[in-house]
Amino acid sequence: MEIYDFGQRLIREAGEFVRLRMQQDFSVDSKMNPNDLVTDVDRETETFIYDRIHEMYPDHHIVGEEGHGTDIDDVSGVLWIVDPIDGTLNFVHQMQNFAISIGVFIDGKPKCGLILDVMNDTLYRAEAGRGAYKEDVRLDPIDDTELATSLISLNPNWVIKDKIGPAFGKIVKDARSTRSYGSAALDMAYTATGVVSATLFFRLHPWDYAAGMIIIDEVGGKTTNLLGEEINILYKDSVLSANQALHSELVEYFSDDAAFIEAHRHVHGEKK
Ligand code: 2AM
Ligand code: CA
Ligand code: CA
Ligand code: CA
Structure with missing residues (x-):
């Protein structure tokens, strides 16, 4: 079959x-x-x-x-x-x-x-x-959006961390609003259906994002890690899924932040 x-x-x-x-x-x-x-x-x-x-x-x-x-x-x-x-x-x-x-x-x-x-x-x-x-x-292709008029999903736990919190905090401030659903897979399904315009995670395992990234690809969205780098399917990584325009806008918040990049280095590049 x-x-x-x-x-x-x-x-x-x-x-x-x-x-x-x-x-x-x-x-x-x-x-x-x-x-x-x-x-x-x-x-x-x-x-x-x-x-x-x-x-x-x-x-x-x-x-x-x-x-x-x-x-x-x-x-x-x-x-x-x-x-x-x-x-x-x-x-x-x-x-x-x-x-x-x-x-x-x-x-x-x-x-x-x-x-x-x-x-x-x-x-x-x-x-x-x-x-x-x-x-x-x-599902229709997802439309480009700007952060200022977008709903995004993320876990508030990341916002209160010392080194990585500020980058997430700026996003919370600049977004129209945030949501936290508690299932990474559903967050990605909601990104593919336009319920939210982006979803962000500091650390996921392959089983959390594998299905979602394939579905988001098929509606014209983009999934990388938070620094905009390609994700290797057997590795833990941060994850950012969004429409194309919002993806570019969001990557800037992380790739401009030296403290974030340093903290990100310590927990990434590990196999599942
Ligand atoms: P899980 O329920 O399969 O563990 C929100 O908690 C999302 O993050 C869920 O998709 C959850 O998947 C995932 N997650 C990944 N690692 C986690 C951890 N160490 N603790 C809690 N949730 C985790
Ligand atoms: Ca999971
Ligand atoms: Ca699980
Ligand atoms: Ca689990």
């Missing part, structure tokens, strides 16, 4: 799995810090997705947040990058506003991106070169 069709079927099944599973008890643990949570549902959903891909395509490679593919360090062949639940804090606290995110790459080139808003059962999807869709509605 064609990868894109299989992926769409799989992510819908995984969404159904999550909606049923969350009606039963599940345990919540914290990872490195007390605000970084993981649940049984994250782990079980990743295994659900892994098992089905592996059964259908035994020679494909699969990387997931919850432990699959930790040994994968090159992009040759078909690579599935999976976040079983993006927005785990929303999952735990709100039981809504979280997503499943799946990006597929062939020899490092984008193949397709899938983001399912699980509780609304709304699928954002794109196949490279063949357009992006929200459910069955083809």
Whole structure:
């Protein structure tokens, strides 16, 4: 079966799995810090997705947040990058506003991106070169905007940090307004649909941005790190997705700030 069709079927099944599973008890643990949570549902959903891909395509490679593919360090062949639940804090606290995110790459080139808003059962999807869709509605190219009349999404935690805070703070001041949704994948889907005009992150993993960057490409938007540099799909990086004009405008806030560049250097260039 064609990868894109299989992926769409799989992510819908995984969404159904999550909606049923969350009606039963599940345990919540914290990872490195007390605000970084993981649940049984994250782990079980990743295994659900892994098992089905592996059964259908035994020679494909699969990387997931919850432990699959930790040994994968090159992009040759078909690579599935999976976040079983993006927005785990929303999952735990709100039981809504979280997503499943799946990006597929062939020899490092984008193949397709899938983001399912699980509780609304709304699928954002794109196949490279063949357009992006929200459910069955083809998405229009996103329009250029200026920061002064744009809504942007970002996490307020970055604004209050010593070295990187000022650059984010200036953006907050100059934007029409900001939003914080708590799911990087949904932030990117919202950028592709024009709900916000840009989304910014200081540090993401491949599973957070893989699907979103493919969808944003297909609506004519641009994704790089915050300094305007190309992102390597197996690396952690900062992420900036926006329409073309706003992307250029936003990169200036970071690339003109020596303290930001210095802090950025320390946390980037690391493999997932
Ligand atoms: P997650 O829910 O899959 O962990 C807002 O918290 C966004 O940042 C979410 O998409 C979340 O993904 C992501 N994120 C990445 N690293 C994180 C971390 N260490 N703690 C909390 N959220 C993180
Ligand atoms: Ca997580
Ligand atoms: Ca995530
Ligand atoms: Ca996750």
